Amino acid sequence: MIVLSERSRAAWGRCLSSPRVLAGACLIVILLLVALFAPWLAPHDPQDQDLLSTLLPPFWMAEADPAYPLGTDTLGRCILSRLIYGTRIALYVAIVAASGAMLVGTVLAVVSGYFGGTIDWLISRAVDIWMAFPPVVLALILLVGLGAGVNKVILAIVLIDWTRFCRVIRSEVLVTMTLDYIPAAKILGFSHARIMLKEILPAVTPLIITVLSIEMGIAVIVEAIMSFVGMSVESNVAAWGVMIADARTTMHQAPWSVVFPIGAIFLTVLAFNLLGDGLRRALDGRLVQRNG
Amino acid sequence: MVLQARNLTVSMQSGSTRIDVLRDVSFSLAPRKVLGLVGESGAGKSMIGRVISRNLPKQFSIGSGNLSFAGQDLVGSSTESLSALLGDRIAFVPQEPLTALNPLMTVARQFVEHLDRIGVARDHQPQRMAQALREVRLLDPDRVLASYPFQLSGGMCQRVLIAIAFASHPALVVADEPTTALDVSTQATIVQIMRGLQRDHDTALLFITHDLRLAAHVCDEILVLYAGEVVEHGPARAIATAPQHPYTRALQAANPSPSGPLTRLPSLPDNMPGLAGFASLQGCRFAPRCPAAEPACHTQVPALVQTVPGHAVRCPLTDRQQAAAKPALLQTARADSASEVILEARNLSKYFEATRNWFGRREGPGLHAVRPMDFVVRAGEFVGVVGESGSGKSTLARLLMGLETPTSGQISLDGTLLDADTAETRRLRLDTLQMVFQDPQSALNPRRSVEELVTQVMESRMTRLPPEERRQRAKDLLNETGLSPELIDRYPSQLSGGQKQRVNIARALCVTPRLLIADEIVSGLDVSVQAQILNLLLDLKAQREIGLVFISHDLSVVRYLCASMIVMRHGKVVEQGPTEQIFADPQHAYTKALFAAAPPADLDHPWPPEQASLS
Numbered sequence: 063m064i065v066l067s068e069r070s071r072a073a074w075g076r077c078l079s080s081p082r083v084l085a086g087a088c089l090i091v092i093l094l095l096v097a098l099f100a101p102w103l104a105p106h107d108p109q110d111q112d113l114l115s116t117l118l119p120p121f122w123m124a125e126a127d128p129a130y131p132l133g134t135d136t137l138g139r140c141i142l143s144r145l146i147y148g149t150r151i152a153l154y155v156a157i158v159a160a161s162g163a164m165l166v167g168t169v170l171a172v173v174s175g176y177f178g179g180t181i182d183w184l185i186s187r188a189v190d191i192w193m194a195f196p197p198v199v200l201a202l203i204l205l206v207g208l209g210a211g212v213n214k215v216i217l218a219i220v221l222i223d224w225t226r227f228c229r230v231i232r233s234e235v236l237v238t239m240t241l242d243y244i245p246a247a248k249i250l251g252f253s254h255a256r257i258m259l260k261e262i263l264p265a266v267t268p269l270i271i272t273v274l275s276i277e278m279g280i281a282v283i284v285e286a287i288m289s290f291v292g293m294s295v296e297s298n299v300a301a302w303g304v305m306i307a308d309a310r311t312t313m314h315q316a317p318w319s320v321v322f323p324i325g326a327i328f329l330t331v332l333a334f335n336l337l338g339d340g341l342r343r344a345l346d347g348r349l350v351q352r353n354g
Numbered sequence: 355m356v357l358q359a360r361n362l363t364v365s366m367q368s369g370s371t372r373i374d375v376l377r378d379v380s381f382s383l384a385p386r387k388v389l390g391l392v393g394e395s396g397a398g399k400s401m402i403g404r405v406i407s408r409n410l411p412k413q414f415s416i417g418s419g420n421l422s423f424a425g426q427d428l429v430g431s432s433t434e435s436l437s438a439l440l441g442d443r444i445a446f447v448p449q450e451p452l453t454a455l456n457p458l459m460t461v462a463r464q465f466v467e468h469l470d471r472i473g474v475a476r477d478h479q480p481q482r483m484a485q486a487l488r489e490v491r492l493l494d495p496d497r498v499l500a501s502y503p504f505q506l507s508g509g510m511c512q513r514v515l516i517a518i519a520f521a522s523h524p525a526l527v528v529a530d531e532p533t534t535a536l537d538v539s540t541q542a543t544i545v546q547i548m549r550g551l552q553r554d555h556d557t558a559l560l561f562i563t564h565d566l567r568l569a570a571h572v573c574d575e576i577l578v579l580y581a582g583e584v585v586e587h588g589p590a591r592a593i594a595t596a597p598q599h600p601y602t603r604a605l606q607a608a609n610p611s612p613s614g615p616l617t618r619l620p621s622l623p624d625n626m627p628g629l630a631g632f633a634s635l636q637g638c639r640f641a642p643r644c645p646a647a648e649p650a651c652h653t654q655v656p657a658l659v660q661t662v663p664g665h666a667v668r669c670p671l672t673d674r675q676q677a678a679a680k681p682a683l684l685q686t687a688r689a690d691s692a693s694e695v696i697l698e699a700r701n702l703s704k705y706f707e708a709t710r711n712w713f714g715r716r717e718g719p720g721l722h723a724v725r726p727m728d729f730v731v732r733a734g735e736f737v738g739v740v741g742e743s744g745s746g747k748s749t750l751a752r753l754l755m756g757l758e759t760p761t762s763g764q765i766s767l768d769g770t771l772l773d774a775d776t777a778e779t780r781r782l783r784l785d786t787l788q789m790v791f792q793d794p795q796s797a798l799n800p801r802r803s804v805e806e807l808v809t810q811v812m813e814s815r816m817t818r819l820p821p822e823e824r825r826q827r828a829k830d831l832l833n834e835t836g837l838s839p840e841l842i843d844r845y846p847s848q849l850s851g852g853q854k855q856r857v858n859i860a861r862a863l864c865v866t867p868r869l870l871i872a873d874e875i876v877s878g879l880d881v882s883v884q885a886q887i888l889n890l891l892l893d894l895k896a897q898r899e900i901g902l903v904f905i906s907h908d909l910s911v912v913r914y915l916c917a918s919m920i921v922m923r924h925g926k927v928v929e930q931g932p933t934e935q936i937f938a939d940p941q942h943a944y945t946k947a948l949f950a951a952a953p954p955a956d957l958d959h960p961w962p963p964e965q966a967s968l969s
Contacts, residue, residue, distance in 0.1 A: 241796045243796065243799040245791075246861075248757065249755050249784070249789050250811040251780065252813070253814070264799075264801045
């Protein structure tokens with residue numbers, strides 16, 4: 063049985079009573095279920111073309127076909143099915159890319175804050191220089207070098223966004239380093255690695271969780287941009303960015319084919335941001351005190 | 355009367371229950387008089403200042419009774435009429451001088467803001483400021499006015515705040531622990547300045563403090579608070595010399611005396627309950643800790659009764675309390691010079707290089723934190739290191755523990771020279787020497803349970819112990835440090851200050867060290883809890899023959915514990931030797947000044963001394 067300290071129990075309580083956290087978490091659970099059960103939920107294969115019924119409107123409009131609840135695109139593919147399958151790509155990139163960025167950023171942040179001195183100087187300057195590049199341009203340059211593909215997009219996000227974790231978490235590590243339990247652990251014979259893992263990491267975990275959920279939202283947007291410009295998934299895979307790109311030419315006759323994927327992106331990013339913001343409010347001791 | 359409270363009750367709404375945080379408090383304060391509110395943390399002594407400034411925390415409200423200033427009701431009056439009084443007729447001197455001033459504004463700008471508010475014409479302001487600063491003995495007012503708060507010392511900031519508070523010649527000044535954050539010698543100066551201003555301007559002073567001895571010297575009348583209740587109220591001298599309530603007696607007895615024979619400090623069990631615990635105290639709120647409590651005490655609230663005119667006590671049993679049996683005399687004989695030397699420091703020093711900027715240029719001068727010093731600690735010997743802030747005593751502790759590398763000199767442990775940072779020397783240091791940190795709040799990882807904390811050192815061993823063994827060890831350590839074994843699964847946030855400090859000590863004892871380094875470990879604790887911890891250290895010495903380097907700013911505490919002592923100033927040892935000898939006949943001018951600055955136990959001895967300034 064996991065015994066929770068009073069502190070963590072209180073933190074859980076605050077999380078579960080926060081409308082932001084609840085709304086964000088519910089949306090994300092729904093999205094995860096949709097991604098997981100896509101083959102059962104989707105009425106059609108996302109790549110099946112029905113050239114006889116192209117650009118069908120969604121169900122509430124006059125010429126709608128009940129077989130295609132959200133209508134079809136220029137090639138007669140089912141928009142609902144493509145949206146459902148697109149969730150898989152979006153969440154895959156969100157989870158893997160954000161976790162990767164978190165891993166790299168957190169390790170460097172803890173090492174940098176803990177050892178200080180030259181190591182800290184080097185890592186901090188690297189972050190400064192890295193952050194000076196415009197991220198989208200940097201991503202495009204990286205993808206030109208790495209080649210297209212969804213895993214390359216993930217790699218690009220990790221290589222660009224580790225700095226976000228590194229900078230935020232390093233400052234929290236520095237705060238923890240001023241507490242006496244760090245020298246106390248040194249005196250008790252703890253090795254550097256043990257101090258970092260057992261004393262510092264638990265102290266910065268709430269912040270890591272918060273930044274992670276915000277980063278997931280960012281990863282969804284980056285992936286959509288990259289698949290829009292054709293740098294991510296192959297063109298025969300359903301992704302929200304690809305759907306927007308495909309629908310560009312017929313936007314005026316069939317606006318819904320753009321509106322639905324944009325709506326999906328909006329909802330997913332909103333869910334991650336709500337969760338992140340809610341967690342920050344619930345877990346940040348300074349904010350908790352201020353709100354009484 | 356300047357300030358008058360009649361049956362003032364402040365309550366806190368917690369869920370559906372109302373808890374009286376301050377119950378039935380009455381007092382009156384006349385012009386030119388000083389009233390002391392004395393009590394331990396959580397007794398409610400700051401609450402009165404908060405009622406005056408209408409700064410009560412959320413959920414707190416005034417239940418009944420009233421508080422009036424020069425006949426004007428402070429509780430019911432409008433916000434406008436109150437804010438016209440505050441800062442003008444009623445002024446405050448805060449506890450933390452450094453945080454009370456805005457670090458982004460010069461002293462002059464903050465002073466001008468205040469003078470504008472109290473309606474001093476612009477042309478008169480420079481003259482008024484200079485005069486006010488001279489009155490608080492800041493002899494170079496122009497320099498002080500042009501400074502930012504962080505460029506001044508804590509004592510200077512407090513003097514600036516006192517000058518600002520007295521600038522409007524208020525009728526009442528509320529000083530909440532004005533000297534707690536300051537050094538002993540600064541405390542004497544601040545008290546002297548406040549008393550002087552208060553007499554010159556016919557001001558009434560409400561002096562809030564935890565230090566009964568200090569209050570006895572400063573105040574005319576004292577109100578002793580315990581758990582939100584006035585337990586004793588009377589003339590300062592009577593309360594300090596002949597306290598009648600068992601709590602006041604315990605408070606007085608728990609404070610080690612700077613002179614006279616040393617006896618073991620009687621200490622009260624446990625600690626004062628927190629606010630939530632007040633609700634379950636049906637009768638006398640002190641009954642659960644009272645050595646003289648009778649069954650009736652737990653059910654009936656005793657009334658505050660005058661025993662002699664002007665002296666009231668909330669205890670019906672005062673006359674039945676026999677004088678407590680004379681406590682045993684304490685043995686603080688110097689360790690036998692034949693017993694083995696555990697720690698030897700030779701020529702030990704630390705110099706902090708100035709930090710260099712991007713271009714390699716030094717930013718400011720370096721700091722000689724510890725100048726070359728020699729000393730030995732023998733088995734079972736307690737050595738006190740005394741000094742004010744900036745004396746280098748904490749750097750000394752960090753040097754001994756290997757957290758800083760010495761600039762020069764050597765440390766030997768058990769006859770082995772610690773000359774290199776190898777696995778063996780680290781092992782030796784870990785097995786022989788342990789440190790107890792000042793602030794248990796910061797020294798205990800809030801995410802570890804008590805069991806994990808006290809046995810934390812076991813995690814650093816290569817071989818893993820079975821969990822049952824670890825738990826057993828934790829229980830033994832809790833037992834040895836006087837903690838209930840029920841606390842074993844608690845987290846630091848669920849412990850009181852005294853319990854945390856015991857856990858802190860238990861953790862250092864886990865390796866069975868032969869020498870402890872304790873850096874100001876009782877300075878954040880209430881007097882009654884401090885006595886418990888001091889006695890615990892003495893018991894450990896008797897049971898384990900453990901040695902101790904006890905770093906403190908409090909001379910009486912060092913005298914109580916340590917047979918020999920070292921006095922440090924600006925990183926330099928100014929005097930070193932047997933404690934009794936130094937107390938009887940201090941040689942160095944600084945040591946003499948330190949002794950003079952501490953409030954004496956004898957009330958006939960005038961304090962603060964005429965020339966209290968050390969710098």
